[in-house]
Amino acid sequence: MKNRKHIDLKTICSLTLVLVLLSSCERGLSDEAVFATFPNTADIYTDSPVGLTDEFFKSFDPALGANTEAFGTDDDVAFEGNSSIRIDVPAPDDPNGNFVGGIFLDRGEGRDLTGYTALSFWAKGSITATIGLVGFGTDFEDNKFAVERQNIQLSTDWRKYIVPIPDPSKLIQEKGMFVFSAGGFDIIDAVPNGNEIGYTFWLDELKFENLGTVAQLRPAIFSGQDLMLQTFVGSTVPIFDLDATFNGPTGEDITVAAAPSYFDFSSSNTDVAFVNELGLIEIVGLGIATITAQLDGVAAQGSLEITASAGLESAPEPTLPPENVKSIFSDVYDIETASNFTPEFGGSTTDLALLLNGDDFFLSYTNNNFTGILFDNTVDASTLTFLHVDVYIQDSSGDIGLQIRDAGANQEIETDPNTGFPIGDDKDFRFDLTGLTPGQWTSFEIPLAGDIANQKNNLGGIILTGGPNFILDNIYFYRE
Numbered sequence: 001m002k003n004r005k006h007i008d009l010k011t012i013c014s015l016t017l018v019l020v021l022l023s024s025c026e027r028g029l030s031d032e033a034v035f036a037t038f039p040n041t042a043d044i045y046t047d048s049p050v051g052l053t054d055e056f057f058k059s060f061d062p063a064l065g066a067n068t069e070a071f072g073t074d075d076d077v078a079f080e081g082n083s084s085i086r087i088d089v090p091a092p093d094d095p096n097g098n099f100v101g102g103i104f105l106d107r108g109e110g111r112d113l114t115g116y117t118a119l120s121f122w123a124k125g126s127i128t129a130t131i132g133l134v135g136f137g138t139d140f141e142d143n144k145f146a147v148e149r150q151n152i153q154l155s156t157d158w159r160k161y162i163v164p165i166p167d168p169s170k171l172i173q174e175k176g177m178f179v180f181s182a183g184g185f186d187i188i189d190a191v192p193n194g195n196e197i198g199y200t201f202w203l204d205e206l207k208f209e210n211l212g213t214v215a216q217l218r219p220a221i222f223s224g225q226d227l228m229l230q231t232f233v234g235s236t237v238p239i240f241d242l243d244a245t246f247n248g249p250t251g252e253d254i255t256v257a258a259a260p261s262y263f264d265f266s267s268s269n270t271d272v273a274f275v276n277e278l279g280l281i282e283i284v285g286l287g288i289a290t291i292t293a294q295l296d297g298v299a300a301q302g303s304l305e306i307t308a309s310a311g312l313e314s315a316p317e318p319t320l321p322p323e324n325v326k327s328i329f330s331d332v333y334d335i336e337t338a339s340n341f342t343p344e345f346g347g348s349t350t351d352l353a354l355l356l357n358g359d360d361f362f363l364s365y366t367n368n369n370f371t372g373i374l375f376d377n378t379v380d381a382s383t384l385t386f387l388h389v390d391v392y393i394q395d396s397s398g399d400i401g402l403q404i405r406d407a408g409a410n411q412e413i414e415t416d417p418n419t420g421f422p423i424g425d426d427k428d429f430r431f432d433l434t435g436l437t438p439g440q441w442t443s444f445e446i447p448l449a450g451d452i453a454n455q456k457n458n459l460g461g462i463i464l465t466g467g468p469n470f471i472l473d474n475i476y477f478y479r480e
Contacts, residue, residue, distance in 0.1 A: 038112045044104060044177045045206040047081040051107050052177065058140065059102040060181065067097030067183070079122040079158045079204035089129070089183045091198040099183025103138050106175045113171035116208040119147075119163040119178070125154035125201040131182045135163050137259065139176035146176065148257045154201055164214045164254055166244040166262040167296040178206060213249035219295035220245070221263070222302040227351050229304060229366060230394055230469060232312035236356035237281040239265070239304070244295060263293045263300065273306050280356075283308045314360050315390035315441045315473040326379055327476040328462070331360055336477075337377040339461075345370060355471070362392075363472045365464065368400075373475070374461040378407045381477045382457040387446040388478060392471040393436045400433040400467050404452050407460030429453075441473075448477070 043050040060066040067090045074086035092098045119136050130151050137146035149163045165171065182201070223241040231237060242263060245255040260279020267274045267281075272289035275281050281291055281304070288307050293300040318325075318332045327333035329341075341363065342352050350371040355362040365371070387404060429452035436442050448456050462475070 038110050038173050039108070040112045040115055042116065042208045043206075044208070045085060045203070047078070047083045049104070051111075053105050053107050056104050057102050058105060059100075062097060065098050066102070067094060067100045069096055070100035070183075071102065074202060077202050079124075079202075081204075084202045084204040085206070086200065086202055087180075087182065088200050089198055092183070094198065097183075099132075099181060101132075101181030101183070102179070103140060103176055104178040105139060106177055110173035110175040111171075111177075113165065113174050113208055114168045115210055116168060117165055117211050117214045118209055119165070119207075120160060120209045120211070121206040122158050122160050122204045123152070123154060123201055124156060124158045125199060126156070127154075127197075127199045128156060129154050129182075129199045129201065131180060131201065134161070134178070134180045135256070136178055137171075137174060137176045138179040141175075143176070144259060144261045145170055145174060146179070146259045147262075148179070149254065150257070158204075162209075162211065162214070162248065162254065164244070164246040164248075164256055165208075166217075166219070166256065166258040169296070170262055211249060214246050214254075216247040217296060217298050218245040219243070219258075219263070219293070219298055219300040220302050221291075221293050221300050222304060224301040225351075226303045227305070227353075227366075228307070229351070229353050229364065230307050230309065231283050231353070231355060231364065232310065232357060233283050233285060233308055234311045234357055235283045235362075237283070237304075237306070237353050238356075239263075239275065239279045239281060239291070239293075240354075241302075242279070242293075242300075258295070263295050265291060265293045267291055272308050281306065286310070309394065312355070312357050312362070312392070312471070313441070314357070315362075315392070316443060318388070318474055318476070320478050324384075324480070325476050325478045326381060326384065328373060328375070328379075329361075329363065329473070329475040332474070333476060336379055337375045339376060340372075340374045343372045343374050345372065349468075360473070365467060365472070366469050368464060368467040368469070370463065370465045372405075372461050372463045375459065379459040379477060380457045381448060381459050384456065384477045384479045385448055386478055386480070387448065387462075387476070388443065389433075389446070389475050390441050390443050390473045391433055391436060392441050392473075393438050393469065395438050395469070397436070397469050398466050400436075400470055401463075401465035402431045402433055402446065403463040403465075404429045404431075404446070404448065404459065405461045405463060406452055406455035407458050436470075443474075 041051050049056040057071050059068045070088045070090055072086050075083050078084045130153055133148045133150045135148035221239055221242050242258050243255050244258050245253050248254045265275035267289050269289035271285045272287040273281050273283050286308055291304045322333055325333050326336040348371050350368040351366040353364045355364050429450040431446045
């Protein structure tokens with residue numbers, strides 16, 4: 001799968017409740033069925049784990065950089081009682097892993113959390129650092145009702161934090177009690193946490209609560225934007241940037257990222273498109289449809305107007321051997337590095353959607369003036385000679401400008417906010433994608449030449465200008 005770390009399209013199964021049928025020797029099967037119920041235990045960790053599995057902390061994958069030695073408990077520090085959770089966040093260059101994170105799981109079949117409005121906990125840090133994310137609903141299985149609050153700012157004093165539940169009525173059997181990530185980057189979105197040194201923080205009194213001070217729900221899809229997308233019959237488009245904002249106990253706004261299963265989606269024309277339970281828009285016919293949503297009965301800000309045309313053929317399948325390729329986006333090759341496909345440069349008007357057509361993924365750009373693909377880790381292409389990209393347009397759009405960018409001495413891409421052009425000591429090579437024919441794929445082999453030729457060991461990203469509407473596939477560096 002392409003872009004595994006930024007766009008998660010993991011199949012989520014629907015929750016099945018156990019149906020209990022009452023019976024007796026005289027009556028046989030009862031005419032009344034009773035749904036199974038689950039405990040409503042609120043506490044997760046007070047002085048010890050409450051109702052959690054024996055190894056109650058399950059770490060993220062060490063292969064992704066997770067440090068499995070950084071989690072523990074502390075009998076010398078506590079907000080209440082005599083114990084707390086202690087997390088020693090590693091430095092970015094720690095050889096055992098540059099971040100710590102994982103989940104707590106319920107010991108049984110799950111808990112009924114319908115009577116609560118928020119997850120709460122007390123925390124403090126050894127320094128005023130930032131925790132990349134905290135939340136609940138992640139169980140390393142379906143993650144159907146996952147909720148995340150990002151960038152929690154710690155104090156060196158104990159403070160209370162909450163993560164509102166978007167719609168408690170959905171949580172009749174939840175197993176994922178807690179999730180967190182802190183350190184080198186956020187495991188979900190791979191964003192830097194802003195701390196360049198290791199530090200320690202403590203968690204205590206971790207529980208679910210019914211707080212009457214969590215109110216004024218304001219949900220959103222597509223970050224509250226009204227978007228337009230040209231797509232194709234047979235493709236699938238994920239709904240992204242779903243969140244819910246609440247007014248918190250101290251009057252501050254608290255925004256959480258919420259899984260699609262919390263939302264109720266609608267299509268203005270189900271003969272063209274409908275949304276399945278995974279939050280994926282399935283394009284089934286020609287025409288126009290607008291996708292909207294509600295959360296707990298409140299209309300969500302944001303929408304997507306879809307114009308569907310005939311099916312999109314796959315791009316030509318690459319045939320180069322994998323050892324000659326460092327891939328950025330392709331179904332054929334493993335990715336060299338995760339990338340940020342939506343850098344949101346100042347002044348950018350670009351909308352991006354990930355299209356799924358059968359087993360093929362595509363990047364669909366709309367209204368592009370300039371945007372970028374920024375690599376999480378620089379790519380060493382010193383032994384490679386070309387960049388390959390496949391381009392598809394539906395109509396006679398303008399030419400597309402492509403820049404291959406060096407990360408510069410400071411290891412960052414520095415871009416003029418108005419033009420997308422490099423500033424500082426960055427090097428680039430610019431290439432115009434011309435001669436495009438509407439309704440078909442065009443393949444480009446772009447030499448790693450010009451100013452970038454002597455900087456190929458430190459490639460930091462690709463800048464895209466113009467268009468404005470186009471689709472990309474099979475973006476990779478290679479040698480013949």
